[in-house]
Amino acid sequence: MSICVTGGAGYIGAHIVRLLQQAGHQVIVLDDLSTGVPTRIGDATLVQLDLGDTAEIPRIQAALDGCSAVIHVAGRKQVGESVARPAWYYQQNVGGMANLLLAMQAAGVDRLVFSSSAATYGEPNVARVREDIVMKPINPYGESKLVGEWMVRDAARAWGLRGVNLRYFNVAGAGWEELGDPAVLNLIPMVLQKLQHSQKPAIFGDDYPTPDGTCVRDYIHVVDLANAHMIALDYLERDERPFDAFNIGTGNGNSVREVIEMIGEVSGLDVTPEVTARRPGDPPVLIGDVDRIEQVFEWKAQHDLRSIVDSAWRAWQAGPRRIAL
Ligand SMILES: NC(=O)c1ccc[n+]([C@@H]2O[C@H](COP(=O)([O-])OP(=O)(O)OC[C@H]3O[C@@H](n4cnc5c(N)ncnc54)[C@H](O)[C@@H]3O)[C@@H](O)[C@H]2O)c1
Structure with missing residues (x-):
């Protein structure tokens, strides 16, 4: 089959x-x-x-000729940037989705997997987030992803x-x-970059209501995630629901401190952190309830935190930012 992947050159x-x-x-x-x-x-x-450019709809349509499905990964993903440039985020993420859907309809391509985000949930006050809770994103990035989800539903x-x-x-x-992830926006690359510059990794707040006071997140290995997309393509061929949403995570949480300590174990480096002030908009805990995807897709994450950190470390050391040991 021919499959179109938007944002296929990204991480x-x-x-x-x-x-x-x-x-x-x-x-x-x-x-x-x-x-x-x-x-x-x-x-x-x-x-x-640029998917956000309406003038490109004919080229998108032409590229889709003969494709059986689209996996729409392209998007802008920086929360802070989305707060500073909201209209541009909507143009890119929402406009990009609109242009893609128009081109797909015109090209007769009717299967779509969309990269959404847990940022659509905002700051839910639950131990594990189920797909059916009320969604209240707290920044333009999360809002643009939620609108994208609605557009998929409405096209269905x-x-x-x-x-x-x-x-x-x-x-x-x-x-x-x-x-490996070339951007330094998420915790593991941020810690590795600090270590590369012989600086202490930062913990943004250690007074959260969590076991060790640092924020807890659900870390998913990028290969487990990519595998779920293969199953999603099969799911679209089933006669079940024409539109659906699933969390992709492990259902388990790790704290910022645990991740930093795992980087220390895997790399052998001194990772003594520096605790600074909380960042606004960081919920204390964000863990996905993954019961639905495990049941419906018969998919389950295979990699644990050690495996995630180990692979990130190896990729980092194989690249231009290698840390001298
Ligand atoms: N990385 C994460 O932890 C994470 C978490 C939740 C959701 N997501 C979502 O997953 C997707 C991919 O994230 P990533 O980490 O691979 O980011 P990335 O920046 O590495 O990849 C995005 C890709 O899309 C391309 N792109 C961006 N805007 C485009 C546009 N207007 N037209 C055409 N191409 C465009 C970029 O060149 C890049 O290749 C994003 O939509 C992001 O919101 C990522």
């Missing part, structure tokens, strides 16, 4: 592309290369365009799109050393 997208290629699919990548790297997609066809109602929204929790690790 997560490249893992999905690699798994699709290994499964024998032809892959077409739509990417503006703003954060993506073209060498990450192997022999997939690259169509370089309006013209028969079959769509799945996958709400990612904290994605980390690397499936291949050359596919």
